[in-house]
Amino acid sequence: MSVSEGRKAYDGEGGRGSGGAGGRGPRGRGGERGPGRRRREQDGGRAVDAARLPEELRALGRSLDAAEGAEGSLGSETMVERVLGQILAEQLPVPVAEPRGARERLRAVRRWTRLRWRSLTATLCGLLTVLTLTPPVRAAVYDWFDFGGVEVRYDPSAVPSPGAEVPGCGRSVSWAQAVRRAGFEPLVPDALGTPDAVSVTEGPSGRALVGLCWRERGGTVRLDEFAAGLDLAFTKTVREQPEWISLSGAEAGGANDIALWFPRPHLLRFWLVDADGERYRHEERTAGPTLLWTREAGVAEVTLRLEGVESKARALEIARSLPELVAESGTDSIADSITDSLTGSSGAPSE
Structure with a gap:
């Protein structure tokens, strides 16, 4: 039986009635x-x-x-x-993906965290280590140099340029000029003797940095001194933390008995800070091993920075050879001897 048998006619089929061609009557399809x-x-x-x-x-x-x-x-x-x-x-609206809500975003963050928990844990541990170890050392330096003259910071990525040398003092001035411009009597270690050159770097608000230089074994030994009230910030970036040393050899000593030894070359930046707290970079240069310590000089406290000495033992020998406080007449005799050495036989100071 055909599918079309028994259904009603529809438009377009042509005469499919009982009398049409191909009709479905009793005699359709040949009858x-x-x-x-x-x-x-x-x-x-x-x-x-x-x-x-x-x-x-x-x-x-x-x-x-x-x-x-x-x-x-x-x-x-x-x-x-x-x-x-x-x-x-x-005009049924076409379905559009709606933005995810806060709860869905939170679930996505949780999934991402679960997939990367190991790397996140390692990163967090490293950050906590830096925050835990660095601030106490920095705070100790602040406590030691409580006058704010020195600031020490550490940067493991800091690498000095190869072949860097300790800079000299440049144009030398007379001892009297150095004392007048610095506002204090510079300290001269007995282990080094009379300096070959003396320089004074002017700072803001009349403050100054005194530099004493010696030529030793083909290199330069430099001793920088500045008063406790100097608003100059040294920002150091070194590859490792400094070694704390007692100058007297005692286990517990005061601030003037402590020295910091930086055994490896480091990057040094001078920053000047004015009375308003504004900081300006004064100088940037490479430096070698360095010893930092403080010493009282009369009514003032002086911070000393020694560089150009490769041996820690030699650096400590120089630091410990600073003369004790002497009477005014003794100070005058020391100044006279240094002045004679700097001026030479002609009696005229080198400018």
Whole structure:
């Protein structure tokens, strides 16, 4: 039996009534309705019906799509066309992905954290180590140099330029000029003797940095001195922390008994700070091993910085050879001897 048998006619099929061509009446399809026709369908008619099956199915779908008793173009619309038309008519909104809420973002962060917890833990441990170890050392330096003259900071990435040498004092001035411009009597270690050159670097608000230089074994040994009230900040970046040394050899000593030894070359930056707290960079240069310590000079306290000495033992020998406080007459004799050495036989100071 054909799929089209027993259904109502639809528009466009042409005269498929009882009298039309190919009609479905008692005599349609040749007018034979008996067992003979059924046998022919079983034998050869099946190929014809199979070829017409797609067309029959499409016709059946159109007849089912049409409403009961509908006429015209509505009967020719497919189910898909009707659905699309209804969507367009109702203007249904197209689904759009909404932004994730705070809870969803929090879950995403938690997932990301779980996947990377090892690297995050290592980073956090390193940060805690830096915060734990560095501030106490820096605070100790602040406590030692409580006048604010020296500030020490550490930077593991700091590498001085190769072949750097300790700078000399440059243009030398007389001892009297150095004392007058610095505002204090510079200290001269007995282990080094009379300096070959003396320089004074002017700072803000009349403050000054005194530099004493000696030529030793083809190199320069430099001793920088500045008063306790100097608002000059040394910012050091070194590859390792300094070694704390007692100048007297005692286990516990005062501030003037402590020295800091920096065994490796480091980067040195001078910063000047004015009365308003504004900081200005004064100089930047490379430096070698350095010894830092303080010493009282009369009513003032002086910070000393020694560089150009490779041996720690030699540096400590120089620091310990500073003369004790002497009477005014003794100070005058020391100044006279240094002045004679700097001026030379001509008696005129080198400018």
